[in-house]
Amino acid sequence: MDLLTPPPDLYGRPRADRFLTRLTAIQDRYVQALGGPLLRRSPRRPLSRPAAQLQLVVTARRELIADVIELSLADPSGGQLPRWQPGAHLRLVLPSGRERHYSLSGDPADRRSYRIAVRKLPEGGGGSVEIHDTLHPGARLTARGPRNGFAFCAEPTVLLLAGGIGITPLLPMAREAQRHGLDWQLVHVGRSADTLPYADELRALDPHRVVLRTDDEHGGVPTGAELLAPAPRGAAVYCCGPAPMLAAVQQALDESPASALHFERFGAAPITDGKPFAVRLGTDGPTLEVPVDRSALDVLREARPDLPYSCHQGFCGTCEVRLRSGTPDHRDRRLTPEQRAAGALLPCVSRAAEGETLVLDV
Numbered sequence: 605m606d607l608l609t610p611p612p613d614l615y616g617r618p619r620a621d622r623f624l625t626r627l628t629a630i631q632d633r634y635v636q637a638l639g640g641p642l643l644r645r646s647p648r649r650p651l652s653r654p655a656a657q658l659q660l661v662v663t664a665r666r667e668l669i670a671d672v673i674e675l676s677l678a679d680p681s682g683g684q685l686p687r688w689q690p691g692a693h694l695r696l697v698l699p700s701g702r703e704r705h706y707s708l709s710g711d712p713a714d715r716r717s718y719r720i721a722v723r724k725l726p727e728g729g730g731g732s733v734e735i736h737d738t739l740h741p742g743a744r745l746t747a748r749g750p751r752n753g754f755a756f757c758a759e760p761t762v763l764l765l766a767g768g769i770g771i772t773p774l775l776p777m778a779r780e781a782q783r784h785g786l787d788w789q790l791v792h793v794g795r796s797a798d799t800l801p802y803a804d805e806l807r808a809l810d811p812h813r814v815v816l817r818t819d820d821e822h823g824g825v826p827t828g829a830e831l832l833a834p835a836p837r838g839a840a841v842y843c844c845g846p847a848p849m850l851a852a853v854q855q856a857l858d859e860s861p862a863s864a865l866h867f868e869r870f871g872a873a874p875i876t877d878g879k880p881f882a883v884r885l886g887t888d889g890p891t892l893e894v895p896v897d898r899s900a901l902d903v904l905r906e907a908r909p910d911l912p913y914s915c916h917q918g919f920c921g922t923c924e925v926r927l928r929s930g931t932p933d934h935r936d937r938r939l940t941p942e943q944r945a946a947g948a949l950l951p952c953v954s955r956a957a958e959g960e961t962l963v964l965d966v
């Protein structure tokens with residue numbers, strides 16, 4: 605995800621980021637003056653475009669670290685797979701019908717195999733556990749994609765910041781940066797060395813450009829300033845990790861020499877200024893209160909545990925419900941104005957004004 609275009613839809617972030625707004629305005633002035641792009645934006649495609657459906661077979665499975673498996677996926681007939689670029693993800697449709705997104709961690713030059721890594725989250729929504737329990741070599745599954753909401757723009761100077769399993773989209777970026785002779789560095793952070801997958805593969809690219817930074821050796825988690833310290837002036841930063849890591853990097857960006865931040869986070873962004881509202885399940889159903897610090901999806905799933913979801917960030921569309929009445933505050937990045945006007949709503953990110961009741965078909 606490209607922070608050059610500040611997401612208008614994240615929980616509690618209706619205002620654009622001031623740094624990015626200034627950066628974008630400066631960029632646009634230069635673009636007009638020079639007649640061309642000064643900073644390349646991510647070649648993001650509209651996420652609302654339907655993704656291709658693929659039939660895949662698991663061809664290999666291995667344990668990377670404790671609770672993290674890597675799956676290799678291929679066309680069952682041995683054919684070539686659709687092309688992808690670093691940062692792309694695949695949307696898996698699991699045997700249960702759950703849909704989950706996983707970044708591609710392999711080499712885009714390999715057209716015969718996709719590679720994903722999956723951390724088992726027993727307290728999650730069941731998707732990762734299902735994958736660990738059921739997907740072994742020979743298993744068939746459906747997928748959509750690949751799609752890319754975190755495109756690598758191959759700027760001349762690049763700092764890649766990965767938190768734990770967040771290394772998966774950044775590994776192909778490092779490979780691409782090395783292949784093109786870019787000035788790149790990668791910092792991979794985690795609790796301890798045994799929580800960092802792909803360490804050997806990264807070192808094999810260039811051991812001098814890779815830093816593995818663990819909390820147990822450094823007495824705690826790194827600050828945003830520490831994470832950004834290796835950034836040379838003008839570097840483009842790509843960050844993938846948990847929400848607190850991302851927040852730390854965003855806060856420290858103004859004081860760093862970096863020029864741009866592209867990011868992808870795990871799961872939902874924190875809700876920072878949510879207002880309480882309510883959702884009603886049909887015109888005669890119960891009314892559920894959505895507090896300031898929870899999403900409508902979380903509240904709905906208590907009453908409808910089978911309500912599907914995937915990204916929690918308003919881009920996949922899996923959680924779509926139909927709005928019967930009420931005035932929503934759409935915060936997604938997927939629905940078109942026409943779809944919204946027709947009643948589509950993504951409750952993982954969308955909210956409503958204080959005291960409002962949204963009546964939903966779920």
Ligand code: FES
Pocket residue numbers: 912913914915916917918919920921922923924950951952953
């Ligand atoms: S879960 Fe992906 S859009 Fe709501």
